[in-house]
Amino acid sequence: MMELSKRYGVFFLLICLFLSLASQLSLARPSRKLKPCKHIVLYMHDIIFKGNNSANATEAAATSPVGLGPFSFGQVSIFDDPMTKDQNLHSPPVARAQGFYFYDMKTAPSAWFAYTLVFNSTEYKGTINVMGSDFIPAKTRYLSVVGGTGDFFMTRGIVELQTGGFVLYEYFRLKMDVKLYECY
Amino acid sequence: MMELSKRYGVFFLLICLFLSLASQLSLARPSRKLKPCKHIVLYMHDIIFKGNNSANATEAAATSPVGLGPFSFGQVSIFDDPMTKDQNLHSPPVARAQGFYFYDMKTAPSAWFAYTLVFNSTEYKGTINVMGSDFIPAKTRYLSVVGGTGDFFMTRGIVELQTGGFVLYEYFRLKMDVKLYECY
Amino acid sequence: MMELSKRYGVFFLLICLFLSLASQLSLARPSRKLKPCKHIVLYMHDIIFKGNNSANATEAAATSPVGLGPFSFGQVSIFDDPMTKDQNLHSPPVARAQGFYFYDMKTAPSAWFAYTLVFNSTEYKGTINVMGSDFIPAKTRYLSVVGGTGDFFMTRGIVELQTGGFVLYEYFRLKMDVKLYECY
Numbered sequence: 001m002m003e004l005s006k007r008y009g010v011f012f013l014l015i016c017l018f019l020s021l022a023s024q025l026s027l028a029r030p031s032r033k034l035k036p037c038k039h040i041v042l043y044m045h046d047i048i049f050k051g052n053n054s055a056n057a058t059e060a061a062a063t064s065p066v067g068l069g070p071f072s073f074g075q076v077s078i079f080d081d082p083m084t085k086d087q088n089l090h091s092p093p094v095a096r097a098q099g100f101y102f103y104d105m106k107t108a109p110s111a112w113f114a115y116t117l118v119f120n121s122t123e124y125k126g127t128i129n130v131m132g133s134d135f136i137p138a139k140t141r142y143l144s145v146v147g148g149t150g151d152f153f154m155t156r157g158i159v160e161l162q163t164g165g166f167v168l169y170e171y172f173r174l175k176m177d178v179k180l181y182e183c184y
Numbered sequence: 185m186m187e188l189s190k191r192y193g194v195f196f197l198l199i200c201l202f203l204s205l206a207s208q209l210s211l212a213r214p215s216r217k218l219k220p221c222k223h224i225v226l227y228m229h230d231i232i233f234k235g236n237n238s239a240n241a242t243e244a245a246a247t248s249p250v251g252l253g254p255f256s257f258g259q260v261s262i263f264d265d266p267m268t269k270d271q272n273l274h275s276p277p278v279a280r281a282q283g284f285y286f287y288d289m290k291t292a293p294s295a296w297f298a299y300t301l302v303f304n305s306t307e308y309k310g311t312i313n314v315m316g317s318d319f320i321p322a323k324t325r326y327l328s329v330v331g332g333t334g335d336f337f338m339t340r341g342i343v344e345l346q347t348g349g350f351v352l353y354e355y356f357r358l359k360m361d362v363k364l365y366e367c368y
Numbered sequence: 369m370m371e372l373s374k375r376y377g378v379f380f381l382l383i384c385l386f387l388s389l390a391s392q393l394s395l396a397r398p399s400r401k402l403k404p405c406k407h408i409v410l411y412m413h414d415i416i417f418k419g420n421n422s423a424n425a426t427e428a429a430a431t432s433p434v435g436l437g438p439f440s441f442g443q444v445s446i447f448d449d450p451m452t453k454d455q456n457l458h459s460p461p462v463a464r465a466q467g468f469y470f471y472d473m474k475t476a477p478s479a480w481f482a483y484t485l486v487f488n489s490t491e492y493k494g495t496i497n498v499m500g501s502d503f504i505p506a507k508t509r510y511l512s513v514v515g516g517t518g519d520f521f522m523t524r525g526i527v528e529l530q531t532g533g534f535v536l537y538e539y540f541r542l543k544m545d546v547k548l549y550e551c552y
Contacts, residue, residue, distance in 0.1 A: 049436050060434040062442040066244040068233050074246040074262050078442050080472045098472050098501050104264045104282050116501035129512045133282050133300035144313045144331025147512025250428040252417050258430040258446050288448045288466050317466050317484035328497045328515025
């Protein structure tokens with residue numbers, strides 16, 4: 001009898017192991033509480049083209065504001081901005097942000113972004129694709145990571161945006177907290 | 185012998201339980217038949233800017249048609265449109281649709297859309313990011329929900345579009361059936 | 369005793385089966401090595417509108433280059449391009465690519481794309497939505513498949529781009545290896 005209960009005991013332990021495995025599996029999709037599988041913090045530096053600063057400019061307006069309110073509604077800007085690991089514009093870039101944004105509100109400065117983070121360093125090779133709305137007056141704004149390639153194959157997640165330095169019509173810096181919740 | 189078969193019976197039941205659990209897990213990804221985990225129906229109201237209607241306008245063309253066919257090919261429009269729960273333009277907005285579209289066919293009115301649904305109400309706070317092709321002559325068109333933030337963290341799904349009211353060069357209304365198949 | 373070890377043997381086999389099932393489940397998300405669940409190879413043909421070729425043109429610039437470098441920085445182009453199964457422009461189209469791209473680098477020809485592959489044939493009905501950066505000098509570039517509808521409901525994956533024929537300011541052909549890693 002003792003031998004029997006010991007045998008049951010072994011199976012009971014194994015069964016518990018399976019149940020715990022199975023419950024983990026059924027939670028494979030991240031909950032809102034889940035921690036990112038990867039977290040990258042980068043600063044994007046955007047220097048606006050004014051016609052005479054080709055050497056430095058990293059962004060240019062492709063269209064003009066349409067005159068709907070005072071917040072540049074309708075202006076589409078295209079950028080190829082360096083990304084650094086700290087706030088310093090002159091730090092070595094570790095990635096580039098390539099894409100566009102446009103102003104889309106007549107009552108507030110608000111932009112809509114779609115861009116690709118392009119990594120080509122010893123640390124990472126690949127891209128992260130991002131889109132979403134950037135209501136600039138909010139301290140933190142949230143964009144979607146909708147896909148990736150290379151080291152970021154098929155990734156998904158969130159980019160948290162915060163504006164840092166800002167010089168009207170000249171320069172702005174965006175802190176990006178890239179939080180990836182699906183890594184392969 | 186009876187005792188033995190009883191013992192086997194217990195394990196057999198447990199094994200069946202595991203197998204059934206495992207098969208459910210392997211089907212965790214939604215099939216085409218799957219019901220949405222969330223279904224939101226909203227109406228987008230778009231009032232076109234004509235230069236003298238700043239107070240009402242919610243959309244403006246950032247570029248002009250290029251002259252390739254009669255369906256405004258090449259015109260890019262940017263919008264910040266109120267979304268209501270019913271068809272009435274004057275109902276209280278429960279979200280905004282912020283983004284752009286452009287006409288892209290020379291033989292038919294067809295647009296390409298990318299936009300963010302921005303929710304900031306007691307019901308929902310967060311965003312839903314959408315993109316896809318809108319062949320306007322079709323009764324129903326299908327766009328992709330490619331990501332979300334806040335209450336819609338990491339969501340994916342489909343937006344079904346149907347045109348409602350339409351006044352050429354002035355106004356259109358789009359019914360959006362937002363069907364989310366991945367909720368976190 | 370023999371009977372006992374035989375009995376253990378049976379359970380041991382079943383346990384191995386469960387463990388192997390469980391480990392497969394925990395790998396349900398595709399690894400980088402995973403094979404696509406669907407692989408479609410198509411060729412996109414893009415004929416640039418020059419003002420007098422309406423009959424043939426499939427793409428037109430909606431904005432002009434801004435003068436930041438020699439690589440058309442800031443030019444936004446909109447297209448509705450036929451997709452064929454082989455390299456021949458005159459083969460019957462099996463899909464269309466509808467979307468836009470813009471040039472975004474001052475030191476190299478590089479474009480940013482977002483578009484929808486629209487299928488409406490006996491083989492496939494539905495759409496595939498794509499976005500990403502296209503650094504043209506690279507032999508192969510990688511974009512993200514961020515969603516789909518119809519036969520491509522909720523799909524995700526990668527598009528591999530390679531430039532084929534190319535006539536400056538007139539025509540280019542892009543080979544697209546559409547590799548889908550999530551199929552429903």
